[in-house]
Amino acid sequence: MSYLPLILLVILVLIVAAVIVTLSSYIGRKKTSASKLASYECGVPIKDSARKNFSVKFYLIAILFILFDVEIIYLYPWAVVYGDLQLYGAAAMGVFFLLLVIGFLYEWKRGALEWD
C-alpha cells in the first residue's frame, strides 16, 4: 500500500502527457514545409539515409574503445579506496592492467590500429 502515491503519480503523468499531445494535435496550427518535415539532426541539414553499411573497421574501433573504457570505470572506485587496499589493491589492479596491456599489444601487433 505504501506504493499508492507512486502509482497515482504514474497514472497522473500518463493522463497529462496524453492530454497535452492530443490537445496540441487538435488545436495547434499546421504549416508544413520540406525542411520542417525532415528528421531533426541537431539543426544540420540531412545528407541521406542513415540505414546503410559501415565499414567493419568502425566496429573494430568500437570494440577497442570498450577495452580502454571499461578499464577507466574500474579505476575510479579503486582509486577512491586505494588507501585502504594498500599492496593488495596495487597487486590486483596490476594483474588487471597486465592483461589489458597484453590485449593492447596483441591488437597493435595484429594491425588493428592501422586504418588501411
Added chain:
Amino acid sequence: MNTALPVINLYAVMPQIVLVSAATVVLIVGLFERFRKGIPYLSLLLLAVSGVVAVNQLGLGPVPFSDVSSMMVMDDFGLVATLVFIAGAVLTVLISISYAEARSIDRGEYYALLIYAVSGMSMMAASTDLFTFFLGLEVLSISLYVLIGFEQRDAGSNEGALKYFLLGAFASGFILYGMALLYGASGSTEYEAIARTLGGERSDAVNLLLLGGLGLLLVGIGFKISMVPFHAWTPDVYQGAPTPVAAFLSTGSKAAAFVVLIRLLGSVFPGLQMEWIPLISVLAVLTIAVGNVVALVQTNLKRLLAYSSIAHAGYMLLPLMADSQDGSASIVFYLIVYTAMNLGAFGVLAVLSARGAPCATLEDLAGLGSRRPLLAAVMAVVMFSLAGIPPTAGFMAKFYLFSALVHGGYVELAVIGLLFSGVSLYYYLRVVVWMYMRPAAETPAEAAGRLSYTGMTALCLSALAILAVGVFPSELLQLAERAVMTLP
C-alpha cells in the same frame, strides 16, 4: 576506515592461473611469424606444465579459494576433471598440427583459444558458485565460437560457428535466468547456500523458484551436453567445424558440462530429487534413443559421430539418478574413456583429411584396411570401444555405468540402455566393414605420401590407452572413485 581484506588462497586456483597464463603466452608468441612452426609444440609444453601443477595438487583435500565466499574450490574432483581436459587438449593439439597446416589455420590464436577453452572448463570444474560456473562457461563458449569458425574461407565452418553462437547465446540466457531464480530463492549464488535453502523449511513460493531455476539450468546445460530435445545443433556444428575442433567440442566441452552437472545435482539439488529424477530419466532415454536410431542412417562420418556422441551423453545421464558415489564415479570413468575414444575417432578423420580432400563419408574409408593398416586398426579399436565390446575401455565404462544403475535400483533403465547399445553395434561395425571389406572405388587423394607423425602418435596413444584400460581398468576406476570422494 579500515577495510577487512579477504584472504585469497592463490594456490587453490593455481591450475587455472597456469592455464590462462599459458594461453596468453601462446597468443603473444603467435604474433611473431618466425615462431609459427613452434607454436603447437610450445602449447604442448605449457599444457604439460599445467598438467604437472594439477597432479601435484591431487589429494591435498578441499581448499577453498577465499575465506569470504567459496567461489572456487581445489578438490580432487575438479583436479581430475582438469587433468582430463588437459589430456584432451594435448591430443587435440597433436591431431591439429598437420590438419591446421594443410588449411593454413595454424595461427597462434588457434592454439591459444584451445588453451583458453581448457582454462574455462577447468574453472567450471572447480566452481562452487553459480558466478564462477557461468564465467568458466563463457570463457569456454566464446573460445569455441571462434574455433568452430576458424576456417574463414569455408562456408560450413562459418555456418557451424553461427549456429553454435546463436544457440549457445540462447542457452547462456537460460542459464542466467535460472541463476536469477535460484538467487531469488536462496539469496545467494553459492552452491552451499542454495543447498541450505533446499535442506530447510521452504514455502511453496520458494519451492517454485528453486524448481524453475533448476529447470532453466538444465535447459542450458542440456544444450552443452546435447541432450534431447536440445541436441539439434550437434550434427551441423560437428560437420562444419574443423575436424580437430569437432573432436575437442565433442569431448572437452561436453565433459565440462557433465562435471558441473554432477556437482550441481549431487551436492546442491538432492532435495529436489523427486522432481528431477523422472525428468532426467525420460530425457536420458530419449537422448539414447534419438542418438542411436538417427545414427543408423548417417553416411557422413562426422554426422555419425555427432549422433553417437548424443547417444553417449544419454548413457552418461543415467547414473545421475543412482545418486551414489558409484554412480558419479562411473560417470567420471566414462568421461575419461569417452574422451580417448572420441578424440581417436575424430583424430583418424583429421589425419586423413590433412592431405587433399576431406575424409567425410563412409565411402572415403573404403579400402583403408589395406591402404593404411595402422590407421585402420586404430579406427577399428575406437569403433569397438564406442560400441562397448570387450576387451576395450568402452566395455568397462559401460559395465561400471550400468552396474551402478542396477545397484541404484533402476533395472528398467539399464535394460533400455543396453538394448540401444546393441542397436549402436550396427553403425559402429558398419565403419569397420567399410574399412576392411569394401575395396576403394578409386585411389583417394590421401593415399599418397606419409601421414603426420604427431597425429599418428596421438592416435596410437589413445588406441593403446583404450586397450590398456579395457584390460586393467582398476587404476583408472580408483582415480575416478577418489575424485568423487571429495564431493560433499
